[in-house]
Amino acid sequence: MNRLFNRNRMLIILFGIIILILLIGFSMTDRSSTTRAEQFTADAAAGSQMIINAPFDFVGSLFGTITRSFNAVEENEKLRAQLEMLPQMQADIERLEAENEELREALDISSRQSYESINARVISRSHDQWLNSFTIDKGETDGLTTGMAVMTPEGLIGTVTRVNGGTSYVEMLTTSVSQNNLSVEVMHDGTPIYGNVQKYDKERNLLVVENIKNRSGLSPGDEVFTSGLVGNYPEGLLIGTVVEVENDEYGLSQNAYVQLKSNADNVDVVFVIERSPESMED
Amino acid sequence: MRAIMIFLTSFLLMYVDFAFAGFSPIIVSDVEVYFVPRVLLMFILLLSIYTGSRMSILLAVVFGAMLDFYIGSVYGIHAFGMVAFVLFMHTAFRVFHKDFVAMAFVVLLLTMLYDIYIYLLHIILDLVDKPVFDYMALRAAPSLLLNALLFTVVYVIALKTSRVRKEVLPKH
Numbered sequence: 295m296n297r298l299f300n301r302n303r304m305l306i307i308l309f310g311i312i313i314l315i316l317l318i319g320f321s322m323t324d325r326s327s328t329t330r331a332e333q334f335t336a337d338a339a340a341g342s343q344m345i346i347n348a349p350f351d352f353v354g355s356l357f358g359t360i361t362r363s364f365n366a367v368e369e370n371e372k373l374r375a376q377l378e379m380l381p382q383m384q385a386d387i388e389r390l391e392a393e394n395e396e397l398r399e400a401l402d403i404s405s406r407q408s409y410e411s412i413n414a415r416v417i418s419r420s421h422d423q424w425l426n427s428f429t430i431d432k433g434e435t436d437g438l439t440t441g442m443a444v445m446t447p448e449g450l451i452g453t454v455t456r457v458n459g460g461t462s463y464v465e466m467l468t469t470s471v472s473q474n475n476l477s478v479e480v481m482h483d484g485t486p487i488y489g490n491v492q493k494y495d496k497e498r499n500l501l502v503v504e505n506i507k508n509r510s511g512l513s514p515g516d517e518v519f520t521s522g523l524v525g526n527y528p529e530g531l532l533i534g535t536v537v538e539v540e541n542d543e544y545g546l547s548q549n550a551y552v553q554l555k556s557n558a559d560n561v562d563v564v565f566v567i568e569r570s571p572e573s574m575e576d
Numbered sequence: 577m578r579a580i581m582i583f584l585t586s587f588l589l590m591y592v593d594f595a596f597a598g599f600s601p602i603i604v605s606d607v608e609v610y611f612v613p614r615v616l617l618m619f620i621l622l623l624s625i626y627t628g629s630r631m632s633i634l635l636a637v638v639f640g641a642m643l644d645f646y647i648g649s650v651y652g653i654h655a656f657g658m659v660a661f662v663l664f665m666h667t668a669f670r671v672f673h674k675d676f677v678a679m680a681f682v683v684l685l686l687t688m689l690y691d692i693y694i695y696l697l698h699i700i701l702d703l704v705d706k707p708v709f710d711y712m713a714l715r716a717a718p719s720l721l722l723n724a725l726l727f728t729v730v731y732v733i734a735l736k737t738s739r740v741r742k743e744v745l746p747k748h
Contacts, residue, residue, distance in 0.1 A: 338642070346587070424695070
């Protein structure tokens with residue numbers, strides 16, 4: 295009886311290991327959509343978390359409002375000064391946009407920079423923090439799809455890797471998943487110089503861009519943007535600033551070390567970038 | 577009623593775990609020190625002793641799957657790990673149920689081993705490349721300290737939700 299029990303237990307463990315391997319294999323395949331079961335489980339967890347967080351958020355926002363009210367008068371004056379300039383700036387932007395569109399139509403080209411943004415809020419971060427990832431409160435119903443770029447107000451932060459019904463899972467630029475096929479352009483004196491993101495150097499906290507042509511003249515302080523040449527990323531999303539340039543190990547090309555503009559440790563509000571279909575045609 | 581209470585408490589403890597993600601890592605002289613709480617795991621491990629293995633295995637499967645689908649990149653890691661550790665706890669350490677110190681030692685040891693199991697799986701899958709010494713010094717040890725601080729609270733919650741009779745309670 296005891297032997298039979300042990301054999302049964304061994305079978306259960308073996309069966310469990312097989313299921314684990316199958317699940318790992320399933321989750322690591324390159325998929326463009328998630329199953330209904332995944333969506334339901336993730337949305338149920340997100341929904342209950344939002345309900346539990348609601349009273350804490352309310353108390354937090356109450357204290358925040360009280361704290362901010364101490365500087366309200368000074369802030370109000372600054373904003374009023376900016377507001378007086380706003381109608382003129384608005385008019386200028388509309389005029390330039392119209393002019394830009396007319397010229398584009400005349401030349402019969404579309405811009406790789408064209409995109410729409412969807413605002414989202416970070417609702418959860420992985421507590422074990424092995425991979426830099428977080429969950430946002432927008433999903434398939436809001437028009438999100440896998441592979442979209444995610445920005446903070448400072449710069450690019452990551453990629454949407456899994457889309458559920460009302461939530462999405464985002465992996466940050468510091469993980470290998472987000473760096474996959476990420477083509478960038480470094481602006482040096484107004485000229486774009488192209489390269490690919492190789493990896494994130496965790497010891498120095500810098501992004502490594504490789505395959506930059508020799509004698510390109512890159513220098514520290516040059517800004518790095520997405521190139522719009524690969525994937526769902528439009529052109530011109532700010533990534534960071536070059537802090538160091540060196541030759542690669544064979545001396546055939548250069549590598550640039552880039553300091554990210556966005557702060558991976560403090561992400562609260564993000565913008566999901568939806569590239570316009572016309573911009574993908576070129 | 578007790579099952580509902582346990583389920584709701586598990587939900588709350590899962591979000592207590594999530595809440596710590598906002599404070600960790602802490603930068604100490606340019607080095608990132610990670611504090612990873614395992615409140616939910618400690619609760620489920622204690623329930624396997626005081627409530628029974630069936631209830632804790634069910635919780636391990638439900639919450640493990642939820643963690644995998646909600647915040648995980650690789651499915652199955654938490655679900656399988658939690659069930660395996662609950663079974664291990666139930667089989668090997670049931671005898672300590674009256675001794676608080678022994679129970680604390682066992683639960684904290686298993687919590688640490690659980691984190692090592694997840695670390696090893698991530699290393700095998702080539703998702704992280706943290707050296708072992710860095711992991712032990714900057715993650716495993718601080719997390720153990722944090723979990724030791726949280727253990728007493730979780731222990732009281734586990735006893736209350738399990739409605740353990742007084743004669744079974746530890747003497748300490």
